[in-house]
Amino acid sequence: MTAYLANLATLAAIFGILAATLNVAVGYAGIFSVAHAVFFGLGAYAGAQLALLVVPDALLAMVVAALVAGGLSLCLALPALRVRGEYFVAASLGLQMMATTLFTEAKGLTGGMGGLVGIPRPMILGVEVPTLALALTALVLILLATWLMARGSFGRTLRAIRDAESAAEALGKNINAAKALAVAFACAGAGVAGALFALHMSFVNVESFTLDQSVLIMAMVIVGGTGTLWGPLLGAVLLLSLPAGLSFLPFIPPTEIGAVQQILYGAAMTLLMIFRPAGLLGDMRTGRKA
Amino acid sequence: MRLSRRALLGSAIAAPTLARAQGGDPYVLGTLFPLSGPNAEYGKVFTEGVQLAMQHAEAERMLRRPLRLQAEDTQALPQQAVVGMTKLVNVDRANYVMVGFTAVSKAVAPIGDRSKTVMVNGGAVGPDLAGLSPYFWNTIPLAHLETREMLPFMMRRNLKRVALVYVDDPLGDAILGIFRNDLPRAGGELVGSFSIPRTAQQFGPVAARIRQTRPDTVYIASFGAQQGQIIKGLRDNGVSVPLTSYSAMNLESIRNLAEAEGLLFTSQQTDFASGDELTRRYATDFKARFGSDPGTYNTNYYNATRLFCLLAGKLERENKEVNGDTLRAALLEQKEFDLVGGRATFDEQGSMTAAIQINEVRGGRVNVVTG
Amino acid sequence: MLFLQLLLGGLQTGALYALTACGFALIFGATKVFHFAHGASFTLAGYLFLLLWNNGHPAWLGVLAAIAVATGFGVAMERFVYRPIQRHEGGFFTVFVAAFGVSLVVQNLVGMWAGRGFVVADSSLSRATEVLPEVFLAPVFWVSLAVAAVLFLALGIFLTRHPAGVALRALSQNSDLIRAYGLSSHRLSLLAFALGSALAAPAAVLTAITTGMNEAVGHHVMLISMAATIVGGVGSLKGAALAGLSLGVAESVVLNFADPQWAEAASFVVLFGFILFRPSGLFGHAVAR
Known part of the structure; x- marks a missing residue:
């Protein structure tokens, strides 16, 4: 049981990082991306290849993953600097679909559909460490960074862009730089999550980095409450433990378990959105039309 | 959060008691099949084979202890499979886990390897599935x-x-x-x-x-x-x-x-028509229970389940404990088994070869x- | 000849994409709701048609039932999901998550009720014969094009001549103005959902006959509709229809030059390119900065 809960907690921490970083883009800068799984994947492949080919050092893997994902996030920042709202959603959708194809085809780097197997357990300075501890530490650091950022002047700039972009521009804020920085931070965070994911699973393939995964991460942010510190984390824990918890229901016939779980899961999401549109921790009064 | 945690803890306490209440500590057969999503048809087909084999094992009294099926939905995705597998290994204490699909097999193999839980694949047939772990077997000839x-x-x-x-x-x-x-x-x-x-x-x-x-x-x-x-x-x-x-x-x-x-x-x-008695009974009973002729995958998972019953039955007769190591030893000792479709042979890696x-x-x- | 064959095949697919995309664009333009569950209307319509057809009912009954269920679903979504959310000033993605949840429910209910896996309405309409050397066309090609043309014509007339249609167009341009003139924007929203969802039904029926359905088909439909709406320019039905058609053609014609594994990515490269270089779409107004 402990091992089971530890595994769930590790995944929850990893997805907590994903949701928290996406929240920086969505909740603070108003950049709606459904391509977060792309950067999750980039980080996972980078971390996995490093561990497989060079050294299974967890810290190094996370740093490299963050650099790769953060660096390539310029692909995402490019449209982010040009368009807003629905347009950006569609641009990120395009990026996600292209990336899925590339992940499948670039077999030398990603292993394609077959994926990368036998990724070694994470080490720090030659000592094996549990991924749970790593993931929790990374999560705390990222939440801390988010909190500091949200309070500082950078956070105010981002919120100004989110609420009234033209006004922020008129006030002399450097919108492009702020947006690019927010995107780079979010994507580097996703890369760290990816490296942790690869080390935790010891197997990765393209099926973990599809549009469905991006949508799930987005749902975590929305369900928890955008623009709040703890909301995305709560959303991640909830959306991961709901299906896991449902699998304990003893009375469903084996062939219908999947469908019943998915129906309850879908219905829960919809009802939550109808009754708490700003998310669980979101402030109902400040819910806005994006 | 409080609610879900309570639900998790609650069921953690309930699960073992429930198992004991059913009488004589059942063997837990876990399944990691896609039960929703675009591959859900396979999950249904795989499970039918397992269910029929359990029915036959109980009718024949092949084992002293009862059998319990614990199904986990993977949607054929690696991440869900890992969650399901850790649950089967650590919570349900599954004695034998049946898997399907390549990504699922590769994702759960390290977990089963660490916990020495036998995993059997009867559905995914890529060549990369041979020799994933000593505890990973295939009851399907690789495609x-x-x-x-x-x-x-x-x-x-x-x-x-x-x-x-x-x-x-x-x-x-x-x-x-x-x-x-x-x-x-x-x-x-x-x-x-x-x-x-x-x-x-x-x-x-x-x-x-x-x-x-x-x-x-x-x-x-x-x-x-x-x-x-x-x-x-x-x-x-x-x-x-x-x-x-x-x-x-x-x-x-x-x-x-x-x-x-x-x-x-x-x-x-x-x-199915003129084969041995086991094969004919399987075909007849399958049609009676599920209303259609059995297919390859029904058969593979029937065989996977039957293989467990044969091995565990042998271990019970020898008064040995049933775990990953004893199951593996029993498999390698015998290597040839009468399964549906005739005699099946397993190699050192636990992959089955059969006539095509x-x-x-x-x-x-x-x-x-x-x- | 390969090019001609791919072009014609692409037109058939594109005509169906155009219908669903146009429905999505109509809803999005008039109500600003990103109707992510549009694919679920499509799934329900296709499966109901299949059920009736495979039980030997006449095709017209199946088509009517498909239209009815798609319309009913769209209206119910507006009434019971989107409107309560919007009353609370829920954001764009709140709607998205709610609709995503509904899509999951529909997909799995359909799977439980109709069985999982591939189903198709067996019909001779989809069987191609050689019309020119090396060029195969099925009767369904002409049916698809004709259905799309007739529906677009009818929709065009409705939107320009009928008062409700004119009001609908006005709503997509300025919802405050509509209220100022004393028209009910709620009633018009319902109308937009009914019309938009109904447009998905013929496409679903034709898909059930040609490529067949599985319970997860709505996902793909949704992606294409969304991409076409953006490429066409938000608010432009003409643009969405044309973009849907082009996406279908692009997906097919790309095989003249590249291997099939790149076909799907090709459509999205087009989408990505459009957003970068012409964010207002084919016929859109310059809404980007």
Whole structure:
């Protein structure tokens, strides 16, 4: 049981990082991306290849993953600097679909559909460490960074862009730089999550980095409450433990378990959105039309 | 959060008590199949095989302790599979876990390896699934071996120019390799190979490209709902040559597809009409319980479950504990088992080899082709 | 000849994409709701048609039932999901998550009720014959094009001549103005959902006959509709229809130059390119900055 809960907690921490970083883009800068799984994947492949080919050092893997994902996030920042709202959603959708194809085809780097197997357990300075501890530490650091950022002047700039972009521009804020920085931070965070994911699973393939995964991460942010510190984390824990918890229901016939779980899961999401549109921790009064 | 945690803890306490209440600590058979999503049809098919084998084992009193089925939904995705597998290993204390699908198998193999839990695959058939772990076995001949058996048959039928439509995964790759290397040696020629994404739905354009290569046959290496779409897409768009494939085609939705008439595919040998007593009883009881003829995958998971019952029964008679190591030792000691379809042999890695037969879809039924 | 064949095949697919995309664009333009569950209307319509057809009912009954269920679903979504959310000033993605949840429910209910896996309505309409050397066309090609043309014509007339249609167009341009003139924007929203969802039904029926359905088909439909709406320019039905058609053609014609595994990515490269270089779409107003 402990091992089971530890595994769930590790995944929850990893997805907590994903949701928290996406929240920086969505909740603070108003950049709606459904391509977060792309950067999750980039980080996972980078971390996995490093561990497989060079050294299974967890810290190094996370740093490299963050650099790769953060660096390539310029692909995402490019449209982010040009368009807003629905347009950006569609641009990120395009990026996600292209990336899925590339992940499948670039077999030398990603292993394609077959994926990368036998990724070694994470080490720090030659000592094996549990991924749970790593993931929790990374999560705390990222939440801390988010909190500091949200309070500082950078956070105010981002919120100004989110609420009234033209006004922020008129006030002399450097919108492009702020947006690019927010995107780079979010994507580097996703890369760290990816490296942790690869080390935790010891197997990765393209099926973990599809549009469905991006949508799930987005749902975590929305369900928890955008623009709040703890909301995305709560959303991640909830959306991961709901299906896991449902699998304990003893009375469903084996062939219908999947469908019943998915129906309850879908219905829960919809009802939550109808009754708490700003998310669980979101402030109902400040819910806005994006 | 409080609610979900309480639910988790609550069931953690409830699960073991429940198991004990059912009498004499049942053996827990875990399954990690896709029960929702685009591959859910397989989950249903796999589970039916397991259920029938459990029914037979209980009727025959093969084991002293009862059996309990614990199904976890994977959606055929690695992450969900890892969650399910850790639950089966750590919470349900599963004695034996049945898996399907390549990514799922690869993702759960390290967990089973660490906890010494036997995992058996009867559905995914990529060559990369042999020797994943000492505790990872296959009750299905790996598909590229099936394809090799198909070559002489193709030559006899004068299907020499082959066009391949394949999903670009390890299985598709292996099949492509066989057509590139072994087909010319057998006297045929690979005239075109078309890799398709897993999510592709439209096959009219691919059909146009295939027609241009003027093949004698089109070999399809995909799985799930996509196979039906490929067959229909090819047939509707002027590809009229015989279609060939491997055991993934043995699905009810394919048998019932009008366009699949004449489809030729390999599977392991199962002679339901005149085979041994075990095979005949299986075919009759399957039809009685589920209302249709059994397919390859029903059989593979029936066999996987039966294999556990045979091994655990042997261990019970020898008064040994049933765990991953003793099961593995028992498997390697005996190696040959009477399963549905005849005698099956396992190699050192726990992969089964069995005779291959060639089937043809005719009028919604699957018939064995001879010669 | 290969090119001609691919072009014609692409037109057939594109005509169906155009219908669903146009429905989505109509809803999005008039109500600003990103109707992510549009694919679920499509799934329900296709499966109901299949059920009736495979039980030997006449095709017209199946088509009517398909239209009815798609319309009913769209209206119910507006009434019971989107409107309560919007009353709370829920954001764009709140709607998205709610609709995503509904899509999951529909997909799995359909799977439980109709069985999982591939299903198709067996019909001779989809069987192609050689019309020119090396060019195969099925009767369904002409049916698809004709259905799309007739529906677009009817929709065009409705939107320009009928008062409700004119009001609908006005709503997509300025919802405050509509209220100022004393028209009910709620009633018009319902109308937009009914019309938009109904447009998905013929496409679903034709898909059930040609490529067949599985319970997860709505996902793909949704992606294409969304991409076409953006490429066409938000608010432009003409643009969405044309973009849907082009996406279908692009997906097919790309096989003349590249291997099939790149076909799907090709459509999205087009989408990505459009957003970068012409964010207002084919016929859109310059709404980007």
